[in-house]
Amino acid sequence: MEHITVIGAGTMGNGIAHVFAQNGYHVNLVDVSSEALERGIETISNNLSRMISKKVITEKEKASTLKVINTTTSMKEGVAKADLVIEAATENTSLKHTIFKELDSLCPKKTILATNTSSISITQIAAATKRPDKVIGMHFMNPVPIMMLIEIINGYNTSKETTDKIMALSKKINKIPTEVNDYPGFVANRILMPMINEAIETLFQGVAGVKEIDTVMKLGMAHPMGPLQLADFIGLDVCLAILEVMYQGFKNPKYAPCPLLVNMVAAGKNGVKSSEGFYDYSASRKAEKVASQFRS
Template structure:
C-alpha cells in the first residue's frame, strides 16, 4: 500500500499528505482548484523548512518529500490506481456523502476509503458506498506531522482486515493508532469539545476572562494550551459543527453549543483562520507565533 490519495489540501489534508510523502508514499493531493493546491504545497514546503531549521531533516529530505506529491483537481483522475483514499474535506455531512458516493464509483474495488472526520458517523458515510466493509475513520490530530495520535474508527460494517491494515499503516507513519468504535465525537472530541464548550460558558457567564481561563488550565492542569486558545487553533466553526453532531446524536443538552460560540461563528470570528476569535490574530506575526509552538 504505497499509493495514497488525499482529498482536500487544507490544514488537515496538506498535513496528511506531508506525513505520507515524508514516509516514502506516493501521494495524490486532490482539491477543487489549483489555487488551493498551490497553497497546500506552500504550507508543506514551509513546514519542511521549519524541520530543516531544527535539523530534523535535510534539504534532500525536503526535495524527496515534495517529489512524492502529485496534485489533481479532478477527483476521478486523482484516485485512479490508489490503494487508500483519505478524505479531509470540510466537516459537512452532505459534502462527505457526495464525495464517498463518487469514490465508490471511481475507485478500484480493493481500494480502502478513509475519512479524517472528527465526529461524523463512519457507518453513515459507509452506507452511501458500494463497499461499507472497506470504509474506516482515520482521525489525525493537528498539526499532523507532529502529533502522534491517529484515532482509528470502525464503522458498523468495517472489516477486521481493513482495521488491521489501517492500524499497521498508522504505525508505519510513526504514529500511535488507537482503535475506537463509531459513536458521535468518537473519543477525542467526545471528551475535548465539552471541555472547550464549558470554557466558553465560563467566559459567557463572566466567571473570568479569556487569559485567566486559559492560564488556569495551562498552569493548574498542565495543558500545553488553554481551551479557548485551542478552540481558536481548531477553528470555532469546526468546534460548533462537532458539538452540533454530538448534540444531535446523543439528544443530550450537555452537548448544546454555548450561545457565545454560536454568535462568534455567525459573526465570522473563527479563530486563527479568520484573524480573530477569542484572541486577536490580525497581525501575521501573532498567528505565526502561535503556529510555531507546534512545529
C-alpha cells in the first residue's frame, strides 16, 4: 500500500493523515469544506512544529511530511489511486452509509475501505457496498499522532486477507493494532463510555463536584485524566452518540445516556471544541465550571 485517502479533515482525520504522511505514504485528505481542509493542514503543521521543539523530528522531516499530503474537495479525485480509504466523518450511521456507497462506486476494485467509527457496526456499513470482504474498522485513538493503539474491527464478512493487510500496515506506521469483533462499542467504548456516563450520573445526583470526581479517578485509580475531563476532550456530543448506538444495539438500560449529558449537548456545551463542557475552556476564563444549571 502506497496511496492512502482520508475522508474528513477534522480532529481524527487530520491526525490519521499526519501519521501516514510522517511514515512516508502519499495521502489525499478529502473534505467537503475547503476551510476544513485548511484548518486540518494548519493543525498538522502546528503538531509537527511541536514535535520539532521536543526534538522528535527535524525541520526537514516536517517539510517532507507536509509535501506528501494533498487536499481536495473532490471525492472522485481523492480516491482515484487509493489502496486504502479511511473514513473519519461524523459518528452518524446514515452519513457513513452514504459515504461508503459512494466510495464503493468510485474506488478501484482493489481498494480496502476502512472506517474510524468508534461504535457503529462495521457489518452494517459494509452492507452499503458490494465489497463487504474489503470493509474493516480502524478505530484510532485521539490524539492520533501520540496514542499507540488502533482497534481493528472485523465485520461479519471482512476477509482474513483484509485483516492481515491492515494489521501489517498498522505496524508499519508504528502503531499497535488489536483485533476485535463487531459488537456495539467494540472493546474500547463498550468499557469506557459506561464509566464516563456513570461519572456524569454521579455529578447529576450531587454525589460530588466535577473536580472532586475527576480527582478521585486520577489519584485513586491512576487514570491520567478524569472521566469528565476526558468526556470534554472527546466531545460530549460524540459521547452521547456512542452511548445511543450502544443503547440501541444492546437494549440494556445501563447504556442509557444520563439526562445531564443529553441536556448539555442540547445546550451546545460539547466540551473543548465548544469552549465549555464540564470545564470552561474559553480564552477569558480557565477555571472549572460545574454544569449544575443543566440538571433536569
